Amino acid sequence: MERVVGVGGWFVRASDPEALRAWYRDVLGMELDEYGSWTTEHGPTVFAVFEADSDYLGPRTQQSMMNLRVRDLDAMLAQLRAAGADVDDEVQDMDGVGRFGWVTDPEGTRIELWQPA
Template sequence: MGVTGIGGFFFRARDPEALLAWYAEHLGIGADPNPVWHTEAGPTVFAPFAEASDYFAADRRWMLNLRVDDLDALAASLRAAGIEVVTRPEWDMPGIGRFARIHDPEGNPIELWQPAAVARSAAS
């Protein structure tokens, strides 16, 4: 008995319909009419951060981390759509994976994570 995964991610938005449409168009999330998002099995990190952490903006209480299978292709697609994608070599961690950051139209931070196992198989 215990938790088997995240059952949902709920947050407030100024324009919920427009924000859901943005996530569906650019990240493929919530495109189902319910909106249900069917995820693939894989690691999910659950990590509270110290109040003074500078890992993400101090005016935000949360940051969504999305596991991706091809960070370079997704980043190119997002940039082509006019979405700023930030990468920094110091964010990438051997054995953990590669990272990029974006913000949704309401300024919510999103970290894109390509796990190391995926990065190794994509490089092969």
């Protein structure tokens, strides 16, 4: 049986694609090539399904949420705040899993940041 072996991409709509690409590059430090290809460190990827009425993903109009691994959550959140990003005040710790924080990109998409344990 064939099976999926990893996440191949995440695609979003934007009213200003160039500006949003620049935000992900300049604020989150995602090095994207001209096609949006991004090489990351190895590690597990989570595919989680939530109830339709869950608020975890952000506004109900947002059908998905990207989770990005970070080395130092506190440093990343401080960097995001310094850049004027919309950063959630809440940080969650999950024993054996890691720490989580959230930021909303300029187009209103909620993104989860994860510092693995």
